[in-house]
Amino acid sequence: MTRWENYLSTAEEIILVYDGELPLHHFLKGFFKQRPFMGSRDRRWVSQLVYHYYRLGHLWKDERAVPERILKGTFLCESSANELLQFFRPEWNEKIQLPLAEKLSILSFDGDVKDIFPLLSLISEDIDADKFAYSFFTQPYLFIRTRNKKQGAVIKLLEAANTTFTAVSNDAIALSNSTKIDTIITDKSWYEIQDLSSQKVGNLFHAKAGETWWDCCAASGGKSIMLMDKEPGVKLLVSDVRSSILQNLHQRFKEANIRSYEDVILDLTSPVTNSPVADRRFDQIILDAPCTGSGTWGRSPENLYYFSEESIDTYQDLQKRIAENVVQLLKPGGSLIYITCSVFKKENEEVVQYIEEKTGLKKQEGGVITGYEEKADSMFAVRLTKV
Numbered sequence: 561m562t563r564w565e566n567y568l569s570t571a572e573e574i575i576l577v578y579d580g581e582l583p584l585h586h587f588l589k590g591f592f593k594q595r596p597f598m599g600s601r602d603r604r605w606v607s608q609l610v611y612h613y614y615r616l617g618h619l620w621k622d623e624r625a626v627p628e629r630i631l632k633g634t635f636l637c638e639s640s641a642n643e644l645l646q647f648f649r650p651e652w653n654e655k656i657q658l659p660l661a662e663k664l665s666i667l668s669f670d671g672d673v674k675d676i677f678p679l680l681s682l683i684s685e686d687i688d689a690d691k692f693a694y695s696f697f698t699q700p701y702l703f704i705r706t707r708n709k710k711q712g713a714v715i716k717l718l719e720a721a722n723t724t725f726t727a728v729s730n731d732a733i734a735l736s737n738s739t740k741i742d743t744i745i746t747d748k749s750w751y752e753i754q755d756l757s758s759q760k761v762g763n764l765f766h767a768k769a770g771e772t773w774w775d776c777c778a779a780s781g782g783k784s785i786m787l788m789d790k791e792p793g794v795k796l797l798v799s800d801v802r803s804s805i806l807q808n809l810h811q812r813f814k815e816a817n818i819r820s821y822e823d824v825i826l827d828l829t830s831p832v833t834n835s836p837v838a839d840r841r842f843d844q845i846i847l848d849a850p851c852t853g854s855g856t857w858g859r860s861p862e863n864l865y866y867f868s869e870e871s872i873d874t875y876q877d878l879q880k881r882i883a884e885n886v887v888q889l890l891k892p893g894g895s896l897i898y899i900t901c902s903v904f905k906k907e908n909e910e911v912v913q914y915i916e917e918k919t920g921l922k923k924q925e926g927g928v929i930t931g932y933e934e935k936a937d938s939m940f941a942v943r944l945t946k947v
């Protein structure tokens with residue numbers, strides 16, 4: 561067996577046993593751990609082939625020959641000639657630099673993008689369905705947000721390490737996904753890994769020193785760190801549903817040199833009026849809600865392949881419940897910043913409409929933040945105020 565046949569059959573083996581339960585990168589890690597004889601080049605090749613298969617979404621999902629679908633995915637997702645395709649499909653390898661549309665027509669694709677992402681009728685109207693569906697063929701960039709005016713110093717280190725990068729703004733840098741950023745920039749307080757669209761959410765913050773802010777679904781604190789970088793003078797409370805999640809936040813805040821904040825564990829499906837924060841009132845609440853994550857599936861295309869539509873409703877119920885609950889602790893004149901990394905109307909515009917109807921808050925600004933033109937995630941963020 562040649563090396564290329566070996567790679568293709570190992571990728572097929574993985575696809576045949578993988579069921580979507582674990583995130584694919586975890587599954588691959590476990591798979592390779594049991595095969596220590598595979599070198600890093602082998603692992604990289606096999607992983608890429610597996611990802612190419614899932615990047616096709618639902619396109620040719622009925623194709624029974626897994627290797628054929630992997631090769632099609634490789635042809636569509638890669639943009640430079642490679643030895644594997646040269647071995648199996650030299651006629652495609654020759655044409656690998658053609659625009660995506662031409663490559664698709666070589667593969668006799670009829671242009672119905674619903675074949676890639678079947679739930680396109682459910683996405684927000686401000687998202688370009690074609691661009692969004694085709695974006696799955698491209699791996700998004702790794703983005704960092706530089707902190708403490710360290711952009712210049714970070715760029716110098718990236719150049720010294722011969723890293724390919726693009727400075728997207730004064731504090732956002734796009735890198736290839738394989739960049740080992742932590743070995744190049746060893747001081748963790750200089751940057752945060754944060755998607756470009758997530759960084760744009762910060763445009764809704766308008767924070768002032770002395771204000772009380774509550775990041776109520778804080779997870780490891782990505783939005784909170786951005787908030788504190790914009791306005792270190794805010795009084796911040798963070799909460800999440802499990803203590804293990806807040807442990808990660810504490811570690812990340814420590815590395816970011818953020819010490820002044822309070823934290824509390826809260827399940828926001830239970831009334832906040834019966835919780836340890838019942839007497840608090842906030843100028844601003846960030847609700848970065850639990851969601852399908854569909855705007856980030858370019859990074860985890862296995863979710864596109866295995867997703868079941870019913871979970872959209874489950875998330876919508878949870879989002880409505882949490883939003884209605886937390887708004888009770890908002891001061892008059894205060895704002896709720898409602899955020900998801902979903903592309904579905906049900907989790908975005910419909911929840912905002914529900915918040916307006918149920919609580920009297922009024923939308924002020926924001927909406928969909930598309931990422932497909934910049935190899936970033938797509939998100940939704942809206943600021944609503946209590947009149």
Ligand SMILES: C[S@@+](CC[C@H](N)C(=O)[O-])C[C@H]1O[C@@H](n2cnc3c(N)ncnc32)[C@H](O)[C@@H]1O
Pocket residue numbers: 776777778779780781782783784799800801802805826827828829848849850851
């Ligand atoms: C999208 S993540 C937040 C991401 C975070 N804001 C950031 O920027 O890194 C949503 C968070 O909501 C939390 N969550 C889910 N259900 C919850 C509940 N019932 N009460 C409180 N938090 C909940 C999850 O644990 C998760 O950390």
